[in-house]
Amino acid sequence: MNRRLCAAATVVLLAGTSLAQDMPPIASPLPPAADRSPKAAVVLADYRYGDLLWENDRTAHRIYGHALEAAEPPSGSGIDSWGKNVVWPFMDRQLRTGDQHAYHGEGLDFYNVGTGRGAGGLGIWFDNKLWTSRNYRSYRILKNGPNVADFEVDYAAWPVDVTRKVWEKRRFTLPLGTHFTRMVSTIRSDKPEPLLVGIGIGKRTTGDGGELTVDRARGLLSWWGPEDRGHGRMAVALRVDPAMIAEIRQDADNHLVLLRVTPGKPFVYYSGSAWSLGEGGFRSREAWDRYAAAEPLDFRLPR
Template identity: 65%
Template sequence: MAHAQTQDQASSAVMAKPTGVQQTPRATVTLAPYRFNDILWENDRTAHRIYSRELEKNEPPSSSGIDAWGKSVRWPFMDRQLRTGDQHANHGEGVDFYDVGTGRGAGGLGIWADNKLWTSRNWSDWKVIQNGPDVAAFSVDYAPWPVGVDRKVWETRTFSLPLGTNFTRMVSTISSDKTGPLIVGIGISKRKRASGTGVFRRDLAPGRVTFWEPADPKKGSMAIALMVDPKSVVEVRQDFDNYLVLIKVEPGKPFVYYMGAAWDEGLDFHSSAEWDAYVAEQKPDFDPRH
């Protein structure tokens, strides 16, 4: 009993809401070695996670898709919440209820070939570029993975999330052991609940798609959006797990895309119309040199 009380007290202390200067909004990126090296990044509006090879070994299956957390405060909370081991409950600052599953989650990618999406395993190496306070930026490597039976690709991707936006900017360089263009599929995991399948919208002229998930009866809805360079767009497709924006890229040449997410029980967006209007007003920079 005493041991259980100690655990409860520790959990309560970890999730005690910050006060004073601790409530200052900031962008931050954190490695979570206590949870198989998850990478957590967040700012004052949104929060995300990606998974390591350690998680693959300990809790298969796992996915190189991108996780999104509901967030209802302006200050960082992910690390404290994950340390409780009870991140799927709402402790007053947000909640982890988005299920990446076997899909791409919120903006993971793969190579589209032979009418199929070929995806990497989880990230194999990482590096912090800037840990706040104004920007959370880092890079990850994805080890070579097969595309069909006669080609391999590998990827380095940088992630950058400044304060004041729901969008993470990503710069991806996909290399290949063969020449010739690649079709990259950037995905959003599908959903099916008692409330339906959600609302998926596409506007390919500016290279944007949005998804308002069907509501979870207890935890609400997540909104996801992708922005890609309209000059690179091939089409929008679906596979069993995902809505996919297909773009054409050249091996070894970096390309830029954006992923955004919001929670309808958070601070900023409470309807699909509000979310779509926000996405429509964005002015993304697709120049990888910036």
Template identity: 60%
Template sequence: MPRAVVRHAPDRADDLIWENDRVAHRIYGPALQKLEPPSGSGIDAWVKKVRWPFMDRQLKTPSYHNDYGEGLDFYGVGGSRGVGGLGIWFDDKLWVSRNWASHQILQNGPDVASFQVSYAPWPVGVDRRVWETRTFTLSLGSHFTRLQSVIDSDKPEDLIVGIGLNKTPVGTARGVLTVDAKQGLLMLWTPAHAQHGAMGTAVRVDPAQVVDVGADADNHLVRLRVKPGQPFVYYIASVWERGLDFRTREAWEAHVRAEQLTFDPR
């Protein structure tokens, strides 16, 4: 049965997993940070070819990187931002948090999966610290997870927030990047994985906040101007060419552009 669901998975090193009838994602928690230091706060994307939740079962298989008929995880996050992780851009570098430090599940279906995480303070340069609270919301029937972030700081000056897409999530080859700064849009269509095909990933931000679009060694980045303590909203999305929805880059990009999204904080 199609549902939007979220689960904390202490049995898989504190993963937080969420999915609906179209997409599946996870972020990494405190246990994994200890098991596989330094771990990271990038956002993972899984692929699925069923309308019902499958991530919980997939985590219990011999390897969730294999396709047993419902989907799998073949997207590589590594040290990147994955699909829409963020950091603070300062001194030509992205300063990023560790894994989430605490969590609260707000709604576990059936039509909405929503949860909130906090990230412990991390340094930006040598004399500034920031910390973040972020709320994730995924509705049934949508490819887009809504992220509302509040980044506080021990200094009042504006922050430049970089939101990223991993440049090489499938092997070492680079895919096709589409940028539309006026629409606040980054899209990447990956090269085809030898066994599993290609994925599409996307980030959409409020165009009014965009400073520029650029990159670092690991990520394509859209950079926003943000005031400490004030919420801002952005969206992440993904698709699999072997899934149930969009099979080509052109169809996926048309969908991402056309989706009606609101950036007003709640």
């Protein structure tokens, strides 16, 4: 192959991701994917304490199962986000290596949820504090691709100070072609009074710093994470129904949007994320903010 054709082939291979010199070195290649076509997928990682993995052609996420609470304390109900630079599913093969924090050519996990909310976890805001659940207790996979990843989880009852208890069912839906997972949350309580639900973005998931954009009129919180040398950046955005917003604030671990919620009444919100070296081509805060603000999202509940 002559130099001109070789250069053209390289451009095609790297289109939609990033320049090769920007990528981390490959530790070892993953086992090849059986199908390299774009696909949405949800997988129960029963070999890893019940992690639930979901991804599409642009973004990848994980939540943690009950068994992890004992194996890796403290463990909580925040949402993990992985970088990916391929359009086919990779998370299950990456996690099975036992070395998901390294780059194996298709993506990596360098986002540290800790006990914060990560990329769109929630809690109940009461007495100037966020009261959060532990890891999910049960799940139901509703559709495992190819065009959508769709599942539900239940969170066991947790206390809000000593005044009440709440519990939650949440549905996660991620179709192809978007960075945003649609979430439908139903929070019930042993008392009928309204709740303030805090939905968060973790502050220090990829190191200290990061830049936050708030657009209350659009119901948007958009975070452009700090540069992690050798890993790039993670970007996270929340979109909520602006009519539900009570306040936008923060605690020690999270940037938060507080929503007025009626116990037993479902509500919709969206959480999106992207990797600066991955699918989507977001190489600047401005590009991510524009996308997050403009993505058409539907907050209506099905009748």
